[in-house]
Amino acid sequence: MRKKGLTIKDVAKKAGVGVGTVSRVLNNSPHVNPKTRMHVLKVIEELGYIPNPHARRLSSGHSGIITTIFPQMVGEFHQLLLMGIDRVLENEGYTSFVYPLYSDNRYRFVKESSDFVLGTDGLIIDALNVDRLLSQYIPRNTPVVSLEYESSNYDSVLVDNFYGGMLAGDYIASFEGEIFIVTHRPESELESTVFDERVNGFIESIERKGKKVSEIFEIPLDWLQAFNIAKGIFRRVKRSLIFAATDYFAFPIVEVARLLGLEGKKDFYLCGFDNLTLSNILNITTIKQPIYEMGRMAGEILLKRIKGYSRKPRAIVLKPELIVRKT
Amino acid sequence: MRKKGLTIKDVAKKAGVGVGTVSRVLNNSPHVNPKTRMHVLKVIEELGYIPNPHARRLSSGHSGIITTIFPQMVGEFHQLLLMGIDRVLENEGYTSFVYPLYSDNRYRFVKESSDFVLGTDGLIIDALNVDRLLSQYIPRNTPVVSLEYESSNYDSVLVDNFYGGMLAGDYIASFEGEIFIVTHRPESELESTVFDERVNGFIESIERKGKKVSEIFEIPLDWLQAFNIAKGIFRRVKRSLIFAATDYFAFPIVEVARLLGLEGKKDFYLCGFDNLTLSNILNITTIKQPIYEMGRMAGEILLKRIKGYSRKPRAIVLKPELIVRKT
DNA sequence: CTGAAAGCGCTTACAG
């Protein structure tokens, strides 16, 4: 039967050493006699002692954890980003937790509860208006890096979404047909404007070529809605040219085209955004973002900040590229 | 210019009260004179004071956070589960962080670093061999709930996957053709055996009807591989009956069928597992799991444990159901 | 309702 509240003192007493020595063993300090270390380790094992994380963090001043905040958690995109972030952090003994904001309550928690937001050593925040999200308290000892949103207070890592939209526009404008946009309507006013930028870039390019967009559909990140909109478009228009501001919408659109027996690059043209695996499988033309790379850079900057780097925040902007496939 | 290391003492001094009073204000204690409260709040505001989370957690003994661990993070399934978990926890002032295990390093961190795993008030662990994952240390003050894996040490919430597999088998076996299984090969020995159970249930049902499975394909959770396997099957076999142990595989399989001009329920039959949104859109027959419900129950049990409930762990088993669509 | 003080369980100079 094990005792509940084992502390470092219990270990020290049983091992016949001071708590300092136990602590050094726990933290792999080189300044411990190998024999002492072995002995202490054995006692720890016997007792089944587990250090209290909160105490460790309070006295050491750090947790070894960083938090990544996403507006929602839809899969591949986010996992890739995380892998990029890990790439850098893991070497330094850090790891990252995820806090997805798929509900109003979660937004509220982040906005109002500095307590748990600042319980880790750093924050990477994706596709959110960071400045407003954190307006109720200013993280001072907790560095923040903003992804996909250009912050005025923190370092940012961005993709040039306007340019990406233009690439899509250049592609689409080179064909004949009626032009449509299917884009994401943010579910919170705190979501960043990446989709708007893509759409604006697209429209800019289209108009430069003297053409115009017939209709813009703004919907939540919901396959079914995209599906229904595509049905409407394909049924009404003989030949449609569609820009899906994210691949997630491109998937169901292509599906509808298939159901109706429409052929890509003949009956319709479609350009997505993101270059997810499924767009590769479905052979969808899309705009590629360097997702993993973005994560990596965000991790790098955050790490520098954690280590004390204190220059003025700046933004890094990456370029997207067009990938032409069969739509 | 704000000072860096503001503490509760600075606030107390400036407000002319004791730290206890500041603490009570911070924690919304009812035992504070409204005027005192207002004043302290103003000072906190002026100073821009933010309480140190680690200190709070050390003295209060809890963090208000629970951690959910997934083998990977592929999207809809996990978000639904999380929403179910939240449903219960939010009412009690808790919120949940996610720790996805998409890399070996992450497995290692969980297995070896009790420190950060136990830094929250509770653990919900999905589709992993919890007993082995946590074998290196026994969480004592941190309750654990296992999802999709029947643990011998902790409460479990499960779906009867074997039965689900049988439902799929009953469906598939009622048609003529060559039978295939496409299932997930765990990338870590610590992943749970949900897929095996589904497959075993399927085979059991098939064999009871005097039929047999031609081939079993085990692949990672990778659309491209499923895509290629489907190609092979459809090209070789005139009429195939396929059980995809997860809808994620069913999507690309249907895609290949489309490309080859094959018609569901005529040229091939396909039954997936999970009933994700995309299987609805693609009209794929599948086995429905009560995902949200599972999350909700896991959250409920965890909460009870956090509050001190200490009976012997037990397992709750939910039933899946067959949803017949156009494949 | 409030303040002074003990205590949460570690880490880390400090002196040896």
Next chain:
DNA sequence: CTGAAAGCGCTTACAG
């Protein structure tokens, strides 16, 4: 290499 002690920044009985 090691121990005793101060300190991390809160919370929470306790006495008033």
